[in-house]
Amino acid sequence: MPHSPMPARNEPTHPWLTGLLWAGLTVAIFAGWFVVTRFSVTRELRLWDVTALRFGVGALLLSPALLRRGHRLPAARWGEGLLYACLWGLPFVLLVAFGLQRTSAGQAAAIAPTLMPVFAGLFAWVVLKELQGRLRWLGHGIIVAGIVCMVAAGAAAHGMADPLGLAALACGSSMWAVYTLLFRRSSLTPVQSAALICVWSALLFLPVYVLGGLSRLGQASGAEIALQVLYQGVLMSGVAIVSFNRAVALLGPAAASAIIALIPAVAALAAIPVLGEWPAPAEAVALACVVGGVLLSARRAPSIPTTHGDRTP
Incomplete structure (x- = not known):
């Protein structure tokens, strides 16, 4: 009598639930990033x-994952990591950052993460021929x-947002979406991908940062620097990338990226006690609409039974 197949040793027993937990951790860290970053850049x-x-602290912490004896990555994987670092x-x-300068922390938190699942679904549909389903399209x-309503509410309360800032946030969202689609087909582990992103980004940015005299670390307090080292270097560069x-x-790029769109709602709640920023009623309604769209977009994509002459997407 044949035995039932056992789950692989390193595979979770309930991948959907486990994926939701990883996505929830990512949401918490990313939402806090907008609040913590806003806290420091206004000082x-x-x-x-x-x-x-x-990227500097992240590269120091994660680079050993790329240099372990007997597990060094081939040159092709380093090239793949450079592509991920560019995305x-x-x-x-x-x-x-440019979007934050041209708009506001609230708008950046609302636009950059929430447009990402829309781009991911659109790219997957056009390029990979993956079905989205009516409910997922409705969610998108x-x-x-919801984003349009938030921008309109912000314009009514604070003046028209800068189009260049909005365009920068949308461009960043599209790059994030492409990364989610590419990583699903990658042979890199989450830790290796996170390490390559940090190492390549540090190599590209730190020489400009040092030689260009861009540092203001000497003017900040030790406590503020320690907070940013912990949040930016450890949580954002390490934990958040791995968890995402x-x-x-575990969830697939469309469902995972849709759940990430909850970031603005969490960020808005966190900004109330930390920054004293209360959303306007119209912005709160728009956020509720975005959350509703997220729940629809996070649904599993429909599958088509395989028949003769058809191919499963």
Whole structure:
């Protein structure tokens, strides 16, 4: 009598639930990033300092994963890591930073993460021929409508947002979406991908940061620097990237990226006690719409029974 197949040793027994837990951890860290970064850049540090700490500390912590004896990566994997660093490393952070300068922390938190699942679903549909389903398309539409409402509410309360800032945030979202689709087919582990992103980003940015005299670390307090080292270098560059990669591997890029769109709601709640920033009623309604769109977008994509002459996407 044949035995039932046993789960692989390193595979979770309930991958969907495990993936949700990884995605939830990622949401918490990313939402806090907007609040913590906003806290510092309105004081002594600048986004250049935050970027240097994020990738510099992350590279120091994660580079041993690339240099272990007997487990060194071939050159092709380093090239793949450079591509990932260009998609979700230094350029992504700089685009979001530019968007933060041109708009606001609340708008950046609402636009960059929430547009990402929309781009991921669109790219997967166009390039990979993956079905989305009516409910998922409806969720994408609600997310976009919610973002439009938030921008309109912000314009009514604070003036029109800078189009260049909005475009930078949208561009960063599209790059993040491409990364989620590519990583699903990668042979790199989540830790290796995170390490390559940090190492390549540090190599590209730190010489400019040092030689260009961009540092303001000497003007900040030790406590503030320690907070940024912990959050940017450890949580953002290490834990968040690994947890997001695990969520993508277990849930798929569309579902994982849709759950990540909950970031603005969590960030808005965290900003109330930390920054004293209360969302306007119209912004709260728009956030609720985005959350509804997220729940629809996070549904599993429909599958088509395999028949003669058909091929499963």
